[in-house]
Ligand SMILES: O=P(O)(O)O[C@H]1O[C@H](CO)[C@@H](O)[C@H]1O
């Protein structure tokens with residue numbers, strides 16, 4: 134049992150899917166997993182363990198932003214010995230060729246967060262995905278004929294930016310999309326020598342201002358989940 138996760142030692146699988154939204158964790162457990170059991174309700178941050186094609190997997194909400202994600206990632210790794218952390222989130226596209234409903238696999242994450250500046254005494258750390266998980270996810274996507282873009286993303290501390298155009302600088306340097314957790318996840322995975330990957334669905338476009346309808350989100354959400362669930366060993 135840890136401070137924010139009310140589970141027993143073996144309640145959580147070695148591979149955990151990490152949506153920001155705890156209700157997405159509940160939806161996945163109820164609709165995609167067999168024999169799912171809820172192991173956590175602390176702060177409403179649902180966690181479930183079940184099976185996918187006979188293989189044990191957990192799904193745990195993380196909340197929004199690096200500080201919240203970091204609490205769950207720390208406790209999952211340190212207390213529950215989780216080895217594979219797979220974020221399944223939404224993001225905003227920064228590139229004209231990346232459309233609503235596309236899937237992005239985050240190879241690396243830049244950030245406007247100060248967390249790593251503090252951690253590394255003002256120096257820059259480059260958080261990257263697990264190559265093993267990234268290659269596997271890409272191969273699964275190709276096999277399933279799911280169109281994915283692989284590249285760098287931005288993990289931002291803010292959802293509502295004071296300057297509505299500030300994303301354009303990142304876009305100029307090839308950053309594909311913005312979300313709010315991956316830099317923290319990849320940094321902690323490196324610290325603890327475990328594997329992490331973020332798979333993201335484009336829910337809106339900063340380029341066009343388009344946003345997905347709930348029906349569209351449902352469809353692409355399944356593509357993202359399809360890739361993530363096939364990663365379980
Ligand atoms: O859909 P999730 O996983 O929550 O991810 C994105 O959505 C939230 C903002 O609405 C942030 O957490 C961002 O990273």
Ligand SMILES: O=c1cc[nH]c(=O)[nH]1
Nearest residue numbers: 223224225311312313
């Ligand atoms: O963090 C996020 C998620 C989706 N869209 C955004 O613009 N930002």
